[in-house]
Amino acid sequence: MSTAFIEFRGVTKAFSGKPVLRGMSLAVDKGEVMFIIGTSGVGKSVTIKHLIGLLRIDEGEIWFDGARVDQLPERALAPLRKRIGMVFQSSTLFDSMTLAENVALPLRKHGKLSHNDALAEARERLAQVYMAEYADRYPAELSDGMRKRAAIARTLALSPEVVLFDEPTTGLDPVSARRVDRLIRELADKLGMTAIVVSHDPPSIFGVADRVAFLYRGVVHVVATPAELRASPDPVVQQFITGRSKGPMETPGF
Ligand SMILES: Nc1ncnc2c1ncn2[C@@H]1O[C@H](COP(=O)(O)OP(=O)(O)OP(=O)(O)O)[C@@H](O)[C@H]1O
Ligand SMILES: [Mg+2]
Structure with a gap:
């Protein structure tokens, strides 16, 4: 248990x-915003993919809301993925559909809404991420940041209890990045949503996280609040948060 x-x-x-x-x-x-940080290739994306069965663990256990989820059969994964949504590191929108149609798709499929109701709901979801005026555009006509926000709207469309964000602010301008930060914070504070956020972005980490898990050498090396992390005497933690190239930390592939 x-x-x-x-x-x-x-x-x-x-x-x-x-x-x-x-x-x-x-x-x-529940209701917490947990960040996962660590160097490139350390296993951050792999970790969160395990939670919704996109990858299978070798050993150990994963629990969600009182039930083990690491051994679920394929057919049990769809209901799990309705409760736990994921915003992927790179955009997974369909190029042949407008943003509104992209966001409406899960609403029609899982939310059982009619075509028109789903499109109306999709527009509201896009407004939530400041994308209302782009609802009728195609993904190829937009910037990376706009696509990212639309992908967030699509994940939120089904009102998941948990959202996994894989580097939601990477590649965004600072204003868009802080808007995404604010959205994550609001989802937790107003709707009680739980978020696990993979990030390299110091303003996000220190501005949004309730707690931060620092992944290093295949284990969670430290779990701490942002303030505790800043004050940590651990040389590996200090090297990561100050971004020094020299120190005890090794980066795979460098
Ligand atoms: N499907 C896969 N098949 C084989 N190797 C994989 C697969 N997915 C990830 N890996 C490997 O697992 C390691 C961890 O990958 P992961 O994507 O979790 O890194 P990350 O911490 O998210 O890095 P980044 O910050 O660059 O996104 C890497 O060495 C990667 O090559
Ligand atoms: Mg990754």
């Missing part, structure tokens, strides 16, 4: 014999 809302317990994962996760554990509370 797990009493945490979301819990990774002793998770290991290797690709072609090369270990990525080596017994990582992390508990996330």
